[in-house]
Structure formats: C-alpha cells, structure tokens
C-alpha cells in the first residue's frame with residue numbers, strides 16, 4: 268500500500284529564551300507512516316507533542332531534523348507558492364468548532380471561502396459543490412443561509428469538516444475534533460468520519476487525549492509521551508497487547524461503562 | 529436520613545425572553561460516605577443543580593422543591609452559611625479557583641485562618657498536612673509555589689486541600705477532571721475515593737463522562753432536560769439501564785460497538801430550556817416512544833434504590 272504521509276525521525280524543538288538552556292525537544296524523533304485511505308490515531312497527555320507534530324506536518328513550525336514525505340514528495344523541501352498550493356492537499360479540523368468559524372458569516376460563505384482563496388470563480392457550480400459538501404456532512408441545504416452562531420456544537424463541527432474538505436484534500440488532520448462535544452454528538456461525528464473515509468477514500472490523522480475514541484475508528488495508533496513515540500502499530504495490536512503501562516491505563520479507564528461488557 | 533435530600537427541585541431563571549427552566553424536577557438522595565454521580569448532556573441542568581445546593585444561583589432565580597435539605601437543614605435558607613463550612617466546591621478549572629498572584633502558602637493560610645483558631649506555626653503544618661493528604665509529593669515545595677508553577681492535576685489537588693481546610697464534609701465536584709488528562713484525571717478520582725474512605729467525605733460528582741461515573745461513583749442519577757430520569761447503584765445504571773435515554777447514552781460510547789462499526793448516535797437535540805414539556809421530555813428522540821409519551825408525564829418504575837421514569841412497562845427493552 269502506498270503511504271500518503273511518511274514521517275522519519277522527526278525532531279521539533281522550540282527556541283528557549285536568550286539566556287535559558289536549550290529546551291528539551293517537543294517531539295523527539297517521531298517515525299510513522301500513514302497508508303492511503305487509512306486513519307492514524309495519535310494519543311497522548313497534554314504537552315506530549317501532539318499539536319507540535321501536527322503543526323510541523325502543516326509546515327507551520329520549523330523542524331530541527333528528520334524528514335516528512337507527503338504523497339511521495341519531500342514535503343520539507345517545498346517553499347513559497349509551491350508550498351502554499353501544496354498545503355491545500357491537507358484539510359484541518361480543530362477542537363472548538365465555534366472558534367474556528369466566523370460567527371457572522373453564512374454557512375455558504377464559510378464553505379466558499381477556501382475555494383475563493385484558492386482562486387476558484389464564484390459560480391453556480393461552486394454553489395452546487397457547496398450544497399454537495401454540506402449534504403455529505405449530514406446537513407440539509409437550508410443550512411446554507413444560516414449563520415455559524417446559530418448552530419449547535421455538533422452542527423458547527425459538521426460545517427468545519429465540510430470546509431476542510433472543500434479543496435478535496437488527500438489528508439485530513441483533526442485535532443481533538445470531538446472533545447468539546449457530548450457523547451451523543453460525538454457518536455454522530457465519528458459516524459460521519461467513517462462515512463467520509465469510505466466514500467472519499469480519505470486519509471486521516473486524528474489527535475485526541477481519549478484513547479477509546481480514537482481506537483474505535485483508527486487503523487493504526489500512535490501513543491506519545493513527553494515528546495517520545497512510545498507506541499505505534501495496528502490499532503488491534505496496540506489495544507490487545509499494549510507495550511506500555513501508560514497505554515494500558517488509558518485503555519482501562521472506566522472500562523465497565525459499557526452495558527453488558 | 530440521607531445527607532443530601534432533594535425532592536422535585538426546580539430552578540427557573542427569569543430572562544427578557546421568558547423563564548429558563550434550568551432545572552425542572554430533580555430528585556436525588558445522597559447517603560453519607562458515597563460518591564454520587566450526576567450525568568447528562570450539556571445543558572440538562574447538572575451545574576445548576578449543584579449551584580442551587582451551594583446557594584450560588586443567578587440573581588432572581590426561583591428555587592422550588594418538595595424537599596431540599598442538607599443534614600436536616602433547609603438549603604433554601606442555609607445554603608450560603610453551609611457553603612465554605614460543610615459544603616465545598618471543586619470546579620472544572622482549578623486555575624480559576626486559585627489566585628494567580630498569591631503563593632499557595634498564603635492561599636492555604638487564608639482558608640485555615642478563616643475556619644480554625646490556630647497559631648501561625650500550626651496553620652503552616654496543617655496546610656502541609658492537607659496538601660500531603662491529597663497526594664502531593666513535596667508539600668513544602670508546593671506551599672512556596674505560585675499556581676502557574678503547578679500542573680493542572682497539582683492545582684486540582686490544592687483546590688481539594690483548600691476544601692478540606694474549611695472542614696467541609698460534603699464536596700460538590702463539577703466536572704473536576706474534564707480539564708485534565710485521562711491519566712491525571714484518574715489520579716484525582718482515586719484521591720477523592722481515598723478521602724471518602726479515610727475521612728468519611730461525601731461527594732456529588734457532576735460529569736458528562738460515563739467513564740468518570742464508572743471509575744469513581746457508588747450511585748448515579750441521570751438528568752435529561754432538567755429532570756432526574758433514572759437513579760440507582762452505578763452497576764445497575766451502567767449495566768442494566770432502565771430508561772431508554774440512559775440506554776441510548778451508553779450505546780453511543782465508542783467502546784459499545786465493535787472496532788470501526790457504526791455507533792448508535794442519538795438523533796435530534798435536547799428540548800429548548802424555555803419550552804414547557806407536558807409528557808416525557810425524551811419523547812421526540814426516543815426510538816420506543818408511544819402516543820402516550822408526549823402527552824402524559826411518565827410513571828415511576830423500579831423499586832427503592834433504583835428508579836426511572838418511563839411509560840414502558842418494566843422489563844421492556
């Protein structure tokens with residue numbers, strides 16, 4: 268299987284203050300691959316380096332050493348306009364849907380934004396595409412003219428996902444996409460993500476601190492702790508036989524919460 | 529007699545657009561020495577129930593109840609006096625509960641001085657002892673620290689130590705682990721369990737996370753649209769839920785389905801907080817709803833310690 272994303276021995280280090288000692292790396296030699304059409308789950312406690320890793324993959328953060336390949340290309344070598352264009356190949360969804368959507372814009376405007384920014388002409392075809400995106404994300408067309416501030420958390424997260432898909436990315440990055448949602452709504456969003464994975468052969472990176480959420484939908488699982496990758500493998504293998512106590516602890520938390528389990 | 533007795537509590541908040549029915553009919557009893565979980569979706573009235581017991585409802589709010597008593601005292605008159613003496617609050621955001629510009633030592637000392645007649649030295653030793661009781665490894669170092677120098681888990685332990693310093697024997701913990709990592713949250717829950725066992729504390733644990741209920745609570749009450757719709761021992765509520773809403777919440781959990789299988793989501797959303805509800809509030813979303821459900825309030829099912837409200841005859845699944 269060809270990999271969409273391949274990360275090799277990546278080291279990310281923030282700069283310390285002028286006279287302070289060099290800080291420890293935020294990500295300390297991460298290596299993993301993501302196959303096309305698969306979902307990689309990344310789990311770890313606060314400060315373990317998850318967001319830093321995502322920001323480096325988005326080229327929003329310089330890398331100290333190591334390599335990233337996106338669809339076979341040396342991703343770290345791209346610069347300027349070529350980088351800006353290529354970055355459209357990655358869609359992003361973040362934790363708080365309300366912070367990421369402008370409250371005063373209509374949903375149609377929010378979804379048109381990335382297409383217009385990429386130089387697409389305003390046209391009936393674009394409106395049609397937007398309607399299609401919205402319905403793929405489980406919202407009827409009458410949402411087009413509503414405003415973001417009128418949406419529930421789950422509806423806003425659907426819009427954020429639709430927007431991330433507007434430029435037909437080959438990779439979708441989700442940073443804690445369900446952490447601000449109730450379990451009932453979380454289930455809707457997880458179902459939506461599996462539908463999209465099927466219908467669009469989407470590759471996804473799903474970051475969360477809730478191992479049980481991501482274990483449910485991911486094909487491979489990566490566990491980070493204090494900048495180190497302490498676990499990486501097929502989800503079944505990691506959840507059946509975790510190599511680390513930390514992973515075991517995350518898996519067993521609240522175990523009996525499942526009726527009949 | 530239960531330590532906390534709530535029967536048919538309602539809290540209405542007047543607003544320019546009409547009354548918000550934050551709590552419509554909540555009943556629950558909490559026995560001494562138990563951790564009682566209150567669970568439900570966002571907006572169903574969990575926090576407002578806790579705030580009513582603390583006397584912290586918004587100005588103008590109307591509290592009504594058939595019974596609303598703590599250790600025999602009516603909370604409608606005594607909540608403010610009991611808060612900070614016998615009832616303590618542990619909130620979601622420990623950083624906001626601490627003063628950023630004062631050292632932990634001086635914040636602990638303020639609390640101890642206000643509640644106990646002790647010389648300065650003894651207060652310092654008491655502060656260190658309480659911090660140690662919350663499992664903080666180096667209490668002296670913590671006392672010298674400022675809040676920003678402590679992790680979220682350490683801050684939450686300091687807040688718990690402060691509540692203990694007031695002499696509170698009943699803690700209302702509102703989403704105490706939501707802002708913490710799963711592993712740190714698990715440690716804070718273990719601490720609360722230890723304090724319950726060793727000091728006879730009683731805890732009302734407000735959460736939207738079933739895992740927290742499973743991990744920490746003895747009994748649980750499920751709220752929906754401001755009503756307690758099911759209550760009972762945790763094992764019953766989680767393993768043999770009686771109410772269709774409780775079943776739906778549990779079925780939506782990712783570990784309720786095989787890997788990568790579709791989850792059973794609950795379609796629709798909770799009723800608007802200003803609406804009036806004639807029958808069962810869950811009727812518009814309930815897969816088992818019958819014509820009677822939307823029209824008439826559901827009867828009580830179950831027995832003493834284990835009750836739920838539903839028109840379905842007992843034993844129906």
Ligand SMILES: Nc1ncnc2c1ncn2[C@@H]1O[C@H](COP(=O)(O)OP(=O)(O)OP(=O)(O)O)[C@@H](O)[C@H]1O
Nearest residue numbers: 281282293311312313314315316317318319320476
């Ligand atoms: N802008 C920054 N400058 C300096 N250090 C930073 C910066 N952003 C993050 N760090 C540090 O890098 C490490 C990893 O942080 P990162 O944000 O990647 O963690 P995370 O796993 O996403 O955590 P969370 O679950 O809290 O979002 C931490 O030690 C953090 O303090």
Ligand SMILES: Nc1ncnc2c1ncn2[C@@H]1O[C@H](COP(=O)(O)OP(=O)(O)O)[C@@H](O)[C@H]1O
Nearest residue numbers: 541548550570571572573574575576577586801
């Ligand atoms: N100060 C307030 N003024 C008006 N409505 C409020 C206020 N606080 C809470 N509410 C409403 O009361 C209902 C219950 O809120 P809350 O107890 O905070 O729910 P939960 O803690 O279960 O999420 C919600 O509909 C909420 O919007």
Ligand code: SF4
Nearest residue numbers: 808811814821838839
């Ligand atoms: S009373 Fe009717 S609508 Fe309400 S939970 Fe029971 S079956 Fe469902």
Ligand SMILES: [Mg+2]
Nearest residue numbers: 317318319442
């Ligand atoms: Mg992060």
Ligand SMILES: [Mg+2]
Nearest residue numbers: 574575576702
């Ligand atoms: Mg709340």
